[in-house]
Amino acid sequence: MAEKIDVTFLGTGSAVPTSRRNHPAVLLKYKNENILMDCGEGTQRQFRKAKLNPCKITRILISHWHGDHVLGLPGLLQTMMLNGYNKTLKIYGPSGTRRKMRLYLDLFAHKGEKLSLEVHEVREGVFIDEKEFFVEALSMDHDSPANAYSFVVKEQNRIDKKKLAKLKLPNSPLIGELTKGKTVKIGDKKIDGKKLRYVEPSRKISFVMDTRMTPNAIKISKNAELLICETTYSKEEKEIAFEHAHLTSVDSAAIAKKAKVKKLALMHLSQRYEAIPKVILGEVKKAIGGSGKGGIEVSIPEDLDKMEL
Ligand SMILES: [Zn+2]
Ligand SMILES: [Zn+2]
Structure with missing residues (x-):
């Protein structure tokens, strides 16, 4: 049996949180690795609600420095420090991440107490290469430097x-x-x-956050077992989506289809779909077509939902 990968959707909302959806944050667990992807405001409470211990985090991947994806960092880091985090926390993000982390620490860090941190700016390609897995990045098309990431368990x-x-x-x-x-x-x-x-084939989980439609979104998620993809707007709002540098339902469907992913989890829906996420789900399913055997499994996870792969 392949070693399992646990995915916990800590926050599935977008720029404005709703009663049901917190800002983006997804935790991926593989053996002793606990990789947090994005850290929207309130993420540390989502950890508590999910009965997960933030001190187990080994790495944090930041897609980009918009508030909805990073405002949870200061609080989370403070809690990790107060709870005696005893490893070196590795943080990765697009260009500008080092400077922004320095500013953060300047504003919020406790005097005299420190968390051991390593901050890396990553552009394109593989930037973590361990014995059993690697993590790669490709840049996205957003109105701030932005990366998408893939976590890949190597063929074994x-x-x-x-x-x-x-x-x-x-x-x-x-x-x-x-x-x-x-x-x-x-x-x-x-x-x-x-x-x-x-031979156990390689397995990939891709995390595509804020972006306009771009060939890199297809490239990074090629043959992924799971693609976690932002889908902020309905296909009816494609002009607004382009203007705000986001994906529509039809874009996400096209990425999943072209990349031949097995499962597609949609998140980062605009607050306007709070009561009607089925509208987005329906549009994506329709655009993918050919449901049934061999089709792509599409879902809109709720906060604290888990997926075991
Ligand atoms: Zn966002
Ligand atoms: Zn953004």
Whole structure:
């Protein structure tokens, strides 16, 4: 079984929060990594409501420096500090992030007490490369420098544990060699690793926040298992969407379709759709077409909804 990826939608709203939707924030958990994507105002309370501990955050990815995506940072960082955060928190964002973080810390940081921080400005390409996963960025078309991100679990060689158990091998450090497809001798048995191993395909989760329609939005989410995509406006408001540098329902559908994603989660809906998110959902589904088997699963998660992949 592939290692699971947990996604928690802490905030699914947009520039103006509503009673049901807080500003954007999504937490992605994979093994010991807890990556927070955007941190709108009130995100730390959303952590409490979701019964999650903000001190477990390992990294924060900022899509861009508009208030609805970052105003939760000072409070969240303060709480992490007061609760004894003992790691180095890594923060990534588009150009300007270093200066803005410095200003933030100047305004809000407690004197004498510090949180260990590393701030990185990222442009295009892979900027986190670990053994089992990487994270990449592409710039978006918004009225402030903005990035979209993809978290990608790398393709992995695995051993079929059932087949391995049947061989009743004694414990041996050579079992690790089988994962590489090598043939090894364990006890009196010669074992061909190629017959035991299988390849677990790579898995991608993409996070496309504020942007106009841009080829980069398709590129970053190519073949994603889940695309979390801003959809601020209905297709009826495409002029306003363009003017404010946002996506419409039809744009999000086109991105998901062209990128061949499996699941599409819409968020960052304008407050005007608070009572009628189904209008957006209907438009996206219609634009995607071909629902049913093999189609793209579309949803509009509510705050605190979780997805397990
Ligand atoms: Zn926004
Ligand atoms: Zn914005």
